[in-house]
Amino acid sequence: MSTTSTVDREAVLSSLMEKYGLDVSKKRRKNLLESDPVAFESYKAGIEIAHSCKTMDLDVAYNVYRKCKENGIPLTPNLYTNLLSLTAGLGDPGCGSLMRRTAPPKDYHKAMEIYTSIRQLNIIPAEAAFSALMRCCCSEGHKEQALELYEDMKRLGLEPKLRGVTALVAAYGAAGDTSACFYLFDEMKTKLNIDPTEKEYYSLLQACAIAKDARFVSVVDELMEDHLLLHDQETIDLIYQHLHEQYHFGQASSIVEASGALKDVTTDVASPLVLQSIDLNVQTRSGLLEQLQSFAIDRDPNQKHKLNNKVKDLVSLKPAAAAAAVAAADAAPPSVATAADTAMVTVEEDTVKDATNKNKDTTRKYVVLPKANEEKWTAFTSWLDKRHEAYPFDILVDGANVGYYKQNFPGAPNHIDYHQLHALIEALIRDHGKKPLLIIHSRHLADHMIPPQDPKVRSLIASWRERNIVYATPKGFNDDWFWLYTTVRFQIPVVTNDEMRDHHFKLLSPRYFMRWRERYRVCYDLFFARNDLRQQQQQQHADEDDDDSEEYDSEDDGEGEEEGDGGGGGQPDTAAASEAQGATATTATTDNGFSFRSNQVSKFSSACHRSRARFFFPRKYSYRMQHIVREDVEAFCFPPLAPRYDNNLVDPEQGRQPKSDAEGGGGGDKDRSDGHHVKIDDRKPWVCLYRRK
Secondary structure (H helix, E strand, O other): OOOOOHHHHHHHHHHHHHHHOOOOOHHHHHHHHHOOHHHHHHHHHHHHHHHHHHOOOHHHHHHHHHHHHHHOOOOOHHHHHHHHHHHHOOOOOOOOOOOOOOOOOOOHHHHHHHHHHHHHOOOOOOHHHHHHHHHHHHHOOOHHHHHHHHHHHHHOOOOOOHHHHHHHHHHHHHOOOHHHHHHHHHHHHHOOOOOOOHHHHHHHHHHHHHHOOOOHHHHHHHHHHHOOOOOOHHHHHHHHHHHHHHHOOEEEEEOEOOOOEEOOOOOOOOOOOEOOOOOOOHHHHHHHHHHHHHHHHHOOOOOOEEOOHHHHHHHHOOHHHHHHHHHHHHHOOHHHHHHHHHHOOEEEEEEEEEOOEEEEEEEEEEEEOOOOOHHHHHHHHHHHHHHHHHOOOOEEEEHHHHHOEOOOOOOOOOOOOHHHHHHHHHHHHHHHOOOEEEEEEHHHHOHHHOOOOOOHHHHHHHHHHHHOOEEEEOOOOOHHHHHHHHHHHHOOOEEOOOOOOOHHHHOOOHHHHHHHHHHHEEEEEEEOOOHHHHHHHHHHHHHHHHOOOOOOOOOOOOOOHHHOOOOOOEOOOHHHHHHOOOOEOOOEEEEEOOOOOHHHHOOOOOOOEEEEEEEEOOOOOOOOOEEEEOOOEEEEEEOOOOOEOOOOOOEOOOOEOOOOHHHOOOOOHHHOEOOOOOOOOOOOOEEEEEEEO
């Protein structure tokens, strides 16, 4: 290895900066020029390898690595990891923010050489590099080597992820090795806490089919339990091929009638084949209730909540004064202490970099909510038991969702529409004989939220309370958890158009959540004579603009995400109504009136109008894969394939997913599956695999 003078280093460094577009600070530049030759050559090699990895130039990166190894120039662990990932193939084409127009290069032998060097240096590669190497081994037919790498990961304390295990299961599945496939499945479910996807189930079914393993049918049942819908036709084809060869199953397609009957399936039996209505089993209900209670009381332990107005004064105090304030709050009577529930909090400070000044540190304060909410939750569950015994309610109403329904027009009030909420409740009672329970956040019933220009609102709220058909969730809680818990516990439906796409719904296990949502959500629609009112409001906004008056904000002035209102404001949820279609209720009509803020109502008449409620009750059958076993026939029924959310389907011009409807694009979330939401079309046929006994 030759040494270079300061002048030569200056030229080399300038060349690197120009070639790779580097921005080296004066201090860093001085340190490099004064460093020893090995350190300088290591820096130079690192720049070249990093750029080669970025451009996926495997040959250049490998040649630099070999040169460094021959000359004894050390590389950083991060560079070794990048080299290993590059030579192993980086992963599937298309992963990342930009779509890869060509498959990434890979070289199995070079990757194994680098991995051996890494282990000799006692460097532990990252999980991503391990996974890439495992995929490389599987693609080259070295599945045994990939399984050894999998075991190495566990010995080194790394937790394998789905991206690595998928390749292993696929390799052993294609080879018909049921022993290895079942071993990996057991590892995923019991030790790695990984939910197998349809791909892994396909590989396991493939192994069972090749080996003619009798566990094939039990794997299909497990697939149906874990995944309500399928995405790939080849999975159905594999199941049919094996069932046809081994058990002489037939195949048919049929439109499902409203009763759940598959009218086009001819089984030569007396009664038609009817889809089942599958409820949550005891284990599933127990698991979902446990999750709901945990999230309601403890919240997400990794989530921090911004300070609300009630604790800003407490946080601004010095530590001694803050401690005294907390002690005073604890010693105060309940009527006083409840007004400062957030006094019993822990304040943390996060130091963050200011976006406009990289050298400036700003301190952001958060409140870590305590577990003291357990008492309030226990009081709620006790109230539920007593109330259900005295008044056996059989349907819930998501008050915020109904109250904010169609309330996003210009100049809309910041409060819910109490009249339309009352209209829907009365429609359930009068036209459907239901016993509703309204669950709504307490702030919607607070005096400051009730419009003073509409005296009828207070009488409506009083009537709910007199009949004891309303529960106001306490402050600091998300009201969604309350109605979710109630509907699961008592197995009753809930009236809501909430698409349930918020982060807190995604915390729930999909297998639990989807089963509940498919069976217990009742969608609705409300119709109003609102056109004249909107025209009047638009005219008022025009007048206010002419008068240079203050523009009024129509957004919800809520207390934050943890006191969410269910996303009720919006246009009619046609996709949700289609998904939950069933018997359409007779429309209900109730006198109603609009209410506006006091400074707006003077220019409007009260404009009483009539609202009609229409409900979309759940189907009489479950929209999910079903294994039906009767005395005369056995059948496996598959709904239409669900579209897959594909990370590789990005816009080549923009390098990202096509915009959703909410973002102003044409193709949106309603046309693809995200694990919780699927657009349902009852006009598409089901596939039925059946045999007569």
